[in-house]
Amino acid sequence: MNAMHAPLTEVLLETKREKGLTWAQIGERIGTSPIWVASVAYGNNSAPPDKARAIAEVLELDEETTRALSIYPTKNWEQTIPTDPLIYRFYEIMGVYGEAAKDVIQEEFGDGIMSGIDFEMDVHRQQDPKGDRVVITLNGKFLPYRAW
Amino acid sequence: MNAMHAPLTEVLLETKREKGLTWAQIGERIGTSPIWVASVAYGNNSAPPDKARAIAEVLELDEETTRALSIYPTKNWEQTIPTDPLIYRFYEIMGVYGEAAKDVIQEEFGDGIMSGIDFEMDVHRQQDPKGDRVVITLNGKFLPYRAW
Amino acid sequence: MNAMHAPLTEVLLETKREKGLTWAQIGERIGTSPIWVASVAYGNNSAPPDKARAIAEVLELDEETTRALSIYPTKNWEQTIPTDPLIYRFYEIMGVYGEAAKDVIQEEFGDGIMSGIDFEMDVHRQQDPKGDRVVITLNGKFLPYRAW
Amino acid sequence: MNAMHAPLTEVLLETKREKGLTWAQIGERIGTSPIWVASVAYGNNSAPPDKARAIAEVLELDEETTRALSIYPTKNWEQTIPTDPLIYRFYEIMGVYGEAAKDVIQEEFGDGIMSGIDFEMDVHRQQDPKGDRVVITLNGKFLPYRAW
Amino acid sequence: MNAMHAPLTEVLLETKREKGLTWAQIGERIGTSPIWVASVAYGNNSAPPDKARAIAEVLELDEETTRALSIYPTKNWEQTIPTDPLIYRFYEIMGVYGEAAKDVIQEEFGDGIMSGIDFEMDVHRQQDPKGDRVVITLNGKFLPYRAW
């Protein structure tokens, strides 16, 4: 949670819990991904005014809270290694496969990076008789390095 | 790079460079993902004997190097925040979207985690007139917590 | 203690102290291990609804506190080396014997890990004329790595 | 691996690999736990002279290497959070269950600790149709605090 | 100061200051070392019930505070290098002489450690015409390592 947005985040999580909504349901109603809308609630993204109004309608927010959704956040997180096992696994995956992914991306695209700004991310469930699977998709624009 | 496997990794990268192969080409020939085969070369996964032999055929490795591909590694990586911009963006993405992803996964699956062991990961290119996009898919078995 | 669950933890510890119960007694009444029930109280595990109700009966908790036992926690702990001597000894044991245990496990099971999710842990006393002994059992499902 | 004993450790691991022995087999022949004998090889314990001779017989070590097994080591390990997934799970388990275990032990034994010196540790396999399980037993003398 | 016991510590220090007592005087009246009784006040040791009652008599504590002296603490301290010059000198001494002390102890006693649990520590003044000297005695049971 972005510590600087904690009071706003708490209002939003409480309201959501009272209404019994999931991020998936909210995302569907406002026409966005559930991860994006959750990232706004946790104070790690700003909502464009039309999306802020849509969120406000679903959660019945007052005017001030609605405007606060559009403030540009100073994104922040703890820089220690995460402890929550679900989140730690992302860290472990990047430790084990980060270099491999870099090679495979740059062999395909040339020297550059996958943007984390012009970016989107989604989650879905894959049915499997041996136990269902979590599938996460990361999708970012390729940005090449340039000489000058 | 797994420091403890550095000499083996160097042999493999050198051989691959001399043969002018990409991880995508090697993966295709041995029937695996390019990321998985690169992770073996970087010393972060062991290859089952049949996959080790397949890699050995493609790269024309000697017997000892082939056997070394099947040793179970002690996976290791630097725990500081990564500096390479491509790899740092993964870290930034998990900082910005980690909590959101946790919520969305657990709303769908219940309390538990996405396995990083019973797991696979792939990369492909998405054509886009405004600039092509990198698409990464993470796919892991859901493991529920259990009382005892 | 999971800082994010501290108020709930304090209520539970206070109630338990007033009733003069041990974790062993609570675990016995609700049919679980004392360690598991203590881990719920410290905010590091969620209780399935039936176990939450059983805990609530033993501790005579109100409705809201009972529901709170089933929220999926973001597990967190301080990542510095622990100072409490009892807990530090676990850390020392893993420093001294961690690699040895990895070798012995993987020689028996192949490349993979012991799950910390599909997992249980118990403590008992072993009588000994030279001084009684603490015996701790860790029991987790083996998860093999897989190529893809 | 204890960095200060690395050359000795490498000789022992190489010899063991050439002879195709597991720690379980070596432990059985010399009458000790496989974890204890592996911890000697990794330079984290000294062997009493009779055990050193027994190890030397099994591995056919020379006189100097045999004597080196009995030197009292300065035990050392990296204090960062471990990266190898198998070893990290021990760290995660202690983060999630450390406080719970402390409470349960001290409710049973009084204020004090489980010794990590007068201590032993073993691993065995538990057959399970849903997937075999790793069972680790930690066994240490209880040491009470005392006023003076 | 053990942060988790800070309110209790403050009550004890305030009461002691009001009564104009030193730790030496309190220790003498209850039959313990001044360091041990100060360590209880700072929340780093529990008092057996008889010692708790003796402290309560000297400081005229109420019933609840008295009982609190016997709770088993989770001992904790800041793990950064201490800044207070008096305490830093202990750290410097252990940096300069730690290895030397280890050698001298193990040459005398064999492989093992000095217990910090079955332990006591005292301070006294040594008169010296060139400036009086502080003499600190550390006294702990030797615990040998054992094979198993």
Place this chain on the structure above:
Amino acid sequence: MNAMHAPLTEVLLETKREKGLTWAQIGERIGTSPIWVASVAYGNNSAPPDKARAIAEVLELDEETTRALSIYPTKNWEQTIPTDPLIYRFYEIMGVYGEAAKDVIQEEFGDGIMSGIDFEMDVHRQQDPKGDRVVITLNGKFLPYRAW
């Protein structure tokens, strides 16, 4: 070990081992404490020329090694928390009892510190039917703070 003096330290430890001497025996022959002479060997103290000559006689050192014993060292040690269990116990003792010792010293001597420079330290064995005990004495000049 002072990394900057490692080659000298290794020569001294090797020579001592070949001659089968303990620090206690060397200290006795040259008229110093065993801890002080060990601290010189580990590169954390310089020997005055007469003591350097005495050490050289006992260990039969050449001229250059003898002169090197008198160079003023830049004392250095790893600032992480020590891992060796014997040395860690000193760290734990200072965490548990540091503040208590500070109070007891300053109640006796006034505001100031125990010098770690005008200082000596010794170890001896205390016979005890329940297990012999290690007794360490720290002895340093008291230095008062002064206004100016």
Place this chain on the structure above:
Amino acid sequence: MNAMHAPLTEVLLETKREKGLTWAQIGERIGTSPIWVASVAYGNNSAPPDKARAIAEVLELDEETTRALSIYPTKNWEQTIPTDPLIYRFYEIMGVYGEAAKDVIQEEFGDGIMSGIDFEMDVHRQQDPKGDRVVITLNGKFLPYRAW
């Protein structure tokens, strides 16, 4: 210096020193900024093949060194606070003015960032009778955040 490119960097710096060239002169001959060409030499950027050939002509490099200039680097640097006073001042400037710059940029451009990939940077001297001044220009494409 990128540690992984150190041997290449040393060759380039040595050759440049022997030829008595500055980065400004090399940049001018190959038609790029001196900072960009220095960043290639330090192993923090790859040169497109035409720029690599141009650098090779100026420095009279062999074929293998020339090809090495075009390998995509894993950019890396020490993550501690820099000690060199010139480089530390950049760090201090970002500490003092980072938030102010963020506000001023986002008030002008909206929520988003200045790219460090589609980026260039230059240095020039500004004559001043009170002492000449260093002027550094940072120029990066603005990348807006986007909902999805």
Place this chain on the structure above:
Amino acid sequence: MNAMHAPLTEVLLETKREKGLTWAQIGERIGTSPIWVASVAYGNNSAPPDKARAIAEVLELDEETTRALSIYPTKNWEQTIPTDPLIYRFYEIMGVYGEAAKDVIQEEFGDGIMSGIDFEMDVHRQQDPKGDRVVITLNGKFLPYRAW
């Protein structure tokens, strides 16, 4: 934000938001750069009395707040690597180009540094059909090292 000036900063940011002013507008009215005036508001610079009065007129501040703008701050910031993506890019730029900039500056000016005290910094927008660009200018006096 300078934590020690947080209450003052909050008053200034709130007042600015209520008046609907940007730092660019405030800077223009008082005759300074927007970055400098923002750095005063964030508690990282003191305003000379005339500039403090000018800020006070624009924002209609009371007498006490106005005087507080002229107190010399103890400048402080978190020393961890910044998480906000806009601010992190500055850090990344200095990691990638810091050494290159040092070389280019010292080749032009001799051994010395760019002052961060006798310093100014500005931001402007550069129109570009492929996407507008952020241009930041750093301007500091060159200070040479001197022998003595």
Place this chain on the structure above:
Amino acid sequence: MNAMHAPLTEVLLETKREKGLTWAQIGERIGTSPIWVASVAYGNNSAPPDKARAIAEVLELDEETTRALSIYPTKNWEQTIPTDPLIYRFYEIMGVYGEAAKDVIQEEFGDGIMSGIDFEMDVHRQQDPKGDRVVITLNGKFLPYRAW
């Protein structure tokens, strides 16, 4: 500021500001250095009773505050690298010149240290047409190492 003395420090700084006094003026009236008296106010030194009374007279303090000036502080400070540019320069000076100073001192005095306890420190202004200069004097007793 010593966090444990923060309330006392704030009272003293406020009183000093209201009276419009500098540390130089206070030091002059009570017959001490301005730095020493400021270090008492910041909670990093205790005042002997006569100096405490003198400070109390100048600042018109009540009885309790006066007594508090004589309590022996646990000196503490943040151990991160300082961010305030004035204080950072001290740190930079010690990084650049620390070893040089050690050599020069020990060549003059022998193996030992400059005491930071039997110590004083002063500041004065040196007029200079090219810009006035800050002159700081550190003055501490030399303490030699001794064998034992």
Place this chain on the structure above:
Amino acid sequence: MNAMHAPLTEVLLETKREKGLTWAQIGERIGTSPIWVASVAYGNNSAPPDKARAIAEVLELDEETTRALSIYPTKNWEQTIPTDPLIYRFYEIMGVYGEAAKDVIQEEFGDGIMSGIDFEMDVHRQQDPKGDRVVITLNGKFLPYRAW
């Protein structure tokens, strides 16, 4: 020692030791402070060509070593808290008196800093019947902050 200049530093220290010179003697012959000339030898300052030639004459250095004295160094030092007791005392002094010095300097000079670049530092011995004293003088140009 600046790790990047270690080989040069070793040559200089060895030559100096062979000639039996102190930094004070070298400084006197070349007309500089002993601290400055030692800082050049440790690789933390460059010598202007005339001073480099003077040092070369005193130490009888070859041409290449002489030129190397004038290369502009990337000054670097370990950023951990120093362990050598003499150097640590500087760190302790700045922890105890840093804020006090900042106040006293800024009350005299206004908001700004003491330069660590336009700077000199010297050491001398002060005779004292109670034990001689080390006197260190730091002398740097005052640099005021400026609005823009």
